Amino acid sequence: MINQFGVSSPYLPDSSIEQWDGEIPICKISNLTLAIQANAYYFGHPTWAKNYFSACHRDAAFADRWQAVIGNWQNKIVVDVGCGPGNLYATLGDRCGKPRRLIGVDVSLGALKMAKTLGYTPVLADAQQLPFESGFADIVMVNATLHHCDNMAKALQESARLVRPGGLLITDHDPQQSAWQYRQLGLWLWKARLPFYRWLKRGGHSTPDEQFWGLASEVHHKPGDGVTPEFYQEILEPLGFSLHIYPHNNTAGKEVLQGNYGRSIWKCRLAQQLSGINPDSPMAALSLMCVARRTA
Template identity: 50%
Template sequence: MKTIISPYLKAGTEINEVGSYLECSIPNPSEAIKANAYYFGNFDWAEEYLIYCHRNENFKSRWTAALGDWTDKVVVDIGCGPGNIFATLKGKPKVLIGIDVAPKSLEIAADLGYTPLLADATNLPLISGFADIVTLNAALHHCEDMEAVLKEAARLVKPGGLLVTDHDPQKSAWNYKGLAKLLWNGRLYYYKLIGHGFHKTDNQQYWALATEIHHKPGHGVTQDMFKNLLGPLGFSVNVYPHNHEVGADALKGKLGKADLKYRIGNILSGRNPGAKTSALSLMCVAKKFAN
């Protein structure tokens, strides 16, 4: 593993091999890092995430359209978790580095074909400008400083390369107000009452929510955030609002249709549920200008 990653490491970086993954120590982990390390470091919870999240045909179609052919390319997947992107898209990148803070998730990703690296996404031990493709899927909103992580991801992209992010909540769509906010705040009690929800236990639910730093009313990503940060760094930036059940058509401006509960949430918040600003997620496809 060290042989694969060594050409891309900053000079003087100390990397330890821990079982099936590499580790760059994080001396003062933030609360977000601790929560993500705990939740996605639980093998059963990480395996559930790999099986059930970001694995459908719409996800595959949308990401394939955004990335193109990544055969023989150097790819860095930040916040890779147990490896959902590669597990879904497959293919033959030249190098596939997966970065996360959860050991068990990295072990699963290693089995899928990643070169896994435990590291802080705000301070990566990697050189600048070497990656053909950098991806962040459902990753930014798990981080306390989304802009710092996005800027660090952009640093890795080579001229002519791509930076692609997706599945972070669009701030304007999740900014519930009035009755919608009350219903949002009460949803956990409702799930407990009906015995239905993705998480099987209260403990699993507690830690899952602890990782969702910016997935709550008033939080999320915006088009301006991507354009204002990446544009000055030398990227052409396209941002595509979408609901989750839409594939490659998202890159043609199609929003797809959100589940009824989200449409009701927007209506109760005084918004048009069919507007671009009411779409649940933003996909950012940014290409770095060639020198």
């Protein structure tokens, strides 16, 4: 059976689709939380989304790191959960080959329309309630997505569910909890950045409105919150994944895979030092990348 999505029903059953916006299927979202509304609004905003697309996850180190992990996705089925306006594929392009199908999932219709122009097959759905059947994807990518979800564990479990035996699950750019344990002066510095960013009209903070919705979308990106190696191990290992976890700062490329986590920017180092955190330790690396393969 072929549905309007253009693929066999095991990918996306007709019953999971509530309506269509042009060629974009819109699936049911059971619990429309503030976080989901914020992500839908912020990443679908005509100006903010374009600024995000231009500035985030577009650097050479990012592309180098992801290319080293993916290797080759030629003729593979790839799912990008929380794809936003399409930053990941826009940055990698065809340097890893050409996927047979590149499915982009997000809660923001505006972002999905941008991603579609890049070659994504877009689906509007909640990462915590993915509408797809299990075990069809060769590669599932979850970049800078988990910390935008109310329930990070559920979003990770749902993404893992899509991976076929022998397939690959990659997550990246979620804050490592131990790196963000700001205290005392470090915590004060973190809080003081917001009015300063508004004054500078820094990207993501150019107006009070943009800052509010941007911060509302970042549910777990705050001091004392984030992901840990144990978070990935406890969820993925019982599901039959073998995994490697790489702490890194965003300046590091493929050398992350050899244990070189790079150096964080000065303001984060300062906040860590003021909080009693050694900024040159692996626990101070700002992000965790998890590369997990499902055993055949």
